[in-house]
Amino acid sequence: MASIPYKIFLSENEIPKQWLNLRAAMKNKPAPMLDPETKQPVTFEQLQRVFCDELARQELNETDLYIDIPEGIIDFYKMFRPSPTIRAYNLERELGTPAHIYYKYEGANTSGSHKLNSAVAQVYYAKEQGITSLTTETGAGQWGTALAMASAFYGVDLTVYMVKGSAMQKPHRKEVIRTFGAEVIPSPSMTTEVGRRINEKFPNTTGSLGCAISEAVEKATTTENCRYVLGSVMNHVLLHQSIIGLEAKAALQKYGVYPDIVIGCAGGGSNLGGLIAPFAVDKINGTHNPEFLAVEPSSCPSLTRGSFVYDYGDTGHMTPLIKMYTLGSEYIPASSHAGGLRYHGMNSVVSQLYDDGLMKATSYKQTEVFDAATTFAKVEGILPAPESSHAIRAAMDEALRCKETGEEKVILFGLTGTGYFDMPAYEQVNNGTMTDYVPTDDEIKKSIESLPKF
Numbered sequence: 001m002a003s004i005p006y007k008i009f010l011s012e013n014e015i016p017k018q019w020l021n022l023r024a025a026m027k028n029k030p031a032p033m034l035d036p037e038t039k040q041p042v043t044f045e046q047l048q049r050v051f052c053d054e055l056a057r058q059e060l061n062e063t064d065l066y067i068d069i070p071e072g073i074i075d076f077y078k079m080f081r082p083s084p085t086i087r088a089y090n091l092e093r094e095l096g097t098p099a100h101i102y103y104k105y106e107g108a109n110t111s112g113s114h115k116l117n118s119a120v121a122q123v124y125y126a127k128e129q130g131i132t133s134l135t136t137e138t139g140a141g142q143w144g145t146a147l148a149m150a151s152a153f154y155g156v157d158l159t160v161y162m163v164k165g166s167a168m169q170k171p172h173r174k175e176v177i178r179t180f181g182a183e184v185i186p187s188p189s190m191t192t193e194v195g196r197r198i199n200e201k202f203p204n205t206t207g208s209l210g211c212a213i214s215e216a217v218e219k220a221t222t223t224e225n226c227r228y229v230l231g232s233v234m235n236h237v238l239l240h241q242s243i244i245g246l247e248a249k250a251a252l253q254k255y256g257v258y259p260d261i262v263i264g265c266a267g268g269g270s271n272l273g274g275l276i277a278p279f280a281v282d283k284i285n286g287t288h289n290p291e292f293l294a295v296e297p298s299s300c301p302s303l304t305r306g307s308f309v310y311d312y313g314d315t316g317h318m319t320p321l322i323k324m325y326t327l328g329s330e331y332i333p334a335s336s337h338a339g340g341l342r343y344h345g346m347n348s349v350v351s352q353l354y355d356d357g358l359m360k361a362t363s364y365k366q367t368e369v370f371d372a373a374t375t376f377a378k379v380e381g382i383l384p385a386p387e388s389s390h391a392i393r394a395a396m397d398e399a400l401r402c403k404e405t406g407e408e409k410v411i412l413f414g415l416t417g418t419g420y421f422d423m424p425a426y427e428q429v430n431n432g433t434m435t436d437y438v439p440t441d442d443e444i445k446k447s448i449e450s451l452p453k454f
């Protein structure tokens with residue numbers, strides 16, 4: 001049919017040599033992270049106690065637009081990057097839309113998601129600094145898997161505190177992590193003080209992300225030469241994920257198009273922030289005017305229904321304060337199949353862009369999302385992750401609007417991962433037993449009101 005290709009792979013030599021630091025281009029910068037005790041901006045020295053030095057520097061860097069990617073990281077990237085940018089001809093035909101739909105596919109590596117882009121960088125810098133072990137938490141399991149792969153490659157020990165409920169729900173995900181040599185501890189565990197305390201108080205709990213973070217931080221701060229690493233929310237993670245947007249922009253140039261709208265699912269905001277980065281710089285500089293759309297689950301709507309205030313990054317209140325759209329750090333989102341989007345807050349860059357009107361946001365119920373996921377799987381031949389399917393749903397709706405108006409919009413969305421470990425979710429879809437949960441205004445209001453005021 002088309003003379004335009006279905007898929008554009010850049011060559012190995014076209015892997016970007018620098019990440020793009022979107023914050024440096026922003027005229028209205030995100031507010032700084034604050035120390036909850038002093039209410040002063042967090043310093044490099046404070047961050048250095050928890051994170052590797054280079055990551056602490058990147059976290060605070062709002063001046064360098066480009067940051068070099070070390071050779072040692074590019075060597076790993078070459079195993080799975082550049083990732084393909086695909087024209088969804090079959091989906092366009094299925095919808096009967098005049099829009100042109102493209103997606104950037106980040107699921108074609110063993111970890112199955114974009115999280116590997118930052119995992120590699122974080123473990124590389126830890127190794128360079130002589131750190132011998134790392135700890136982290138994982139909810140849905142994608143981050144734990146990506147980090148286990150990177151830790152195996154660079155030879156750093158890794159302990160993953162996996163939310164007990166997820167570990168039971170996704171036993172095979174746990175085995176992939178263990179196969180790459182990491183230790184998996186279902187959380188809450190008896191291996192940390194905070195874990196023992198929680199187990200005593202709630203003997204049958206299946207755990208939560210907030211609790212797993214507390215255990216991982218305790219282990220890191222009580223183990224010599226050990227650091228804690230995070231897979232989303234932080235600015236340095238957003239920076240590493242800019243490789244998604246840089247590659248997508250280069251591939252679209254080869255297709256000869258520029259996106260009218262860029263759509264991404266938003267949990268902590270890292271894939272979305274990375275995907276839009278080069279296009280947002282164009283928008284800020286006034287050379288192009290693309291729209292950006294963040295897509296969240298209705299069960300955890302931090303942008304669409306949260307408040308833009310200073311809040312903690314974790315439930316246990318061990319992190320600095322971040323100015324962000326949040327549902328409140330003590331808000332426990334209802335269990336849903338998009339575990340990677342079940343976070344109470346949003347990265348500060350994404351939050352600021354949204355507050356400044358440079359980005360829009362929308363939310364969908366999981367049944368609507370899985371409808372889109374199954375349509376997409378049938379016509380495009382990829383079984384998408386529940387998280388990614390939020391972006392699919394929004395892209396399809398945008399394409400259907402174009403069908404009404406006759407607009408030939410160029411739509412780009414991020415397909416962040418595959419759903420092969422999400423079979424319990426697809427089983428519910430197939431059996432017709434999937435349900436939705438949408439929090440009431442009252443629930444959200446109560447959670448925000450219970451926040452300490454800063």
Ligand SMILES: *Cc1c(COP(=O)(O)O)cnc(C)c1O
Pocket residue numbers: 112113114115142143231232233265266267268269270271272340341385387388416417418
């Ligand atoms: C973690 C995850 C997300 C959400 O994280 P962001 O930081 O918002 O990008 C989305 N999709 C997949 C497949 C994930 O694993």
